[in-house]
Amino acid sequence: xxxxxxxxxxxxxxxGENATMNCSYKTSINNLQWYRQNSGRGLVHLILIRSNERxxxxxxxxxxxxxxxxxxxxxxxxxxxxxxxxxxCATGLLSGGATNKLIFGTGTxxxxxx
Amino acid sequence: xxxVTQTPRHLVMGMTNKKSLKCEQHLGHxxxxxxxxxxxxxxxxxxxxxxxxQTENNSVPSRFSPECPNSSHLFLHLHTLQPEDSALYLCxxxxxxxxxxxxxxxxxxQLSVL
Numbered sequence: 001x002x003x004x005x006x007x008x009x010x011x012x013x014x015x016g017e018n019a020t021m022n023c024s025y026k027t028s029i030n031n032l033q034w035y036r037q038n039s040g041r042g043l044v045h046l047i048l049i050r051s052n053e054r055x056x057x058x059x060x061x062x063x064x065x066x067x068x069x070x071x072x073x074x075x076x077x078x079x080x081x082x083x084x085x086x087x088x089c090a091t092g093l094l095s096g097g098a099t100n101k102l103i104f105g106t107g108t109x110x111x112x113x114x
Numbered sequence: 115x116x117x118v119t120q121t122p123r124h125l126v127m128g129m130t131n132k133k134s135l136k137c138e139q140h141l142g143h144x145x146x147x148x149x150x151x152x153x154x155x156x157x158x159x160x161x162x163x164x165x166x167x168q169t170e171n172n173s174v175p176s177r178f179s180p181e182c183p184n185s186s187h188l189f190l191h192l193h194t195l196q197p198e199d200s201a202l203y204l205c206x207x208x209x210x211x212x213x214x215x216x217x218x219x220x221x222x223x224q225l226s227v228l
Contacts, residue, residue, distance in 0.1 A: 042206075092215055104156050
């Protein structure tokens with residue numbers, strides 16, 4: 001069974017609107033990260049939130065983490081056509097006291113219409 | 115440019131061929147990863163190398179053989195692959211000795227097995 005699942009699978013919005021993507025996971029984590037992927041390319045790290053944090057901001061990005069519900073959300077405000085991409089959450093799992101590996105979710109495909 | 119370079123970008127091979135994927139990172143990182151990304155499936159972690167030592171083999175079939183000769187280079191040797199092995203293979207690296215836990219990805223090798 002997979003660790004992370006994003007919701008929705010696909011999202012289409014107009015430029016200027018906000019986009020919210022959700023991620024649920026199953027096991028205890030050390031941190032949760034969000035990545036972005038343009039079609040056929042590698043993933044690019046966006047933001048990391050640690051298990052003892054509840055909210056974090058970076059530019060137009062806002063991430064929340066609720067460890068009691070094992071869920072996270074990524075909010076992109078004032079979206080632009082260039083934000084069109086797939087967005088993945090990744091859970092950092094503890095191993096021997098450190099994060100040894102990241103397990104990725106299924107991704108949300110975001111399309112921002114100009 | 116993320117500092118992680120993968121070659122080739124595209125590869126088409128028959129089921130009886132032997133080929134190798136190459137990954138090189140110029141970031142001074144000490145951990146390297148292979149992920150497989152198939153259509154409509156989550157990224158699958160294949161192998162993890164920390165300080166050139168393999169620390170994770172996620173039940174990957176033996177037709178995939180990784181090699182990490184030093185901390186900057188990672189190879190994935192392929193032989194007698196199956197059509198279902200067609201996917202985007204992504205290499206990533208990070209520094210596990212610091213507190214920065216984000217992964218840096220290459221652009222991937224798009225593999226087609228005929």
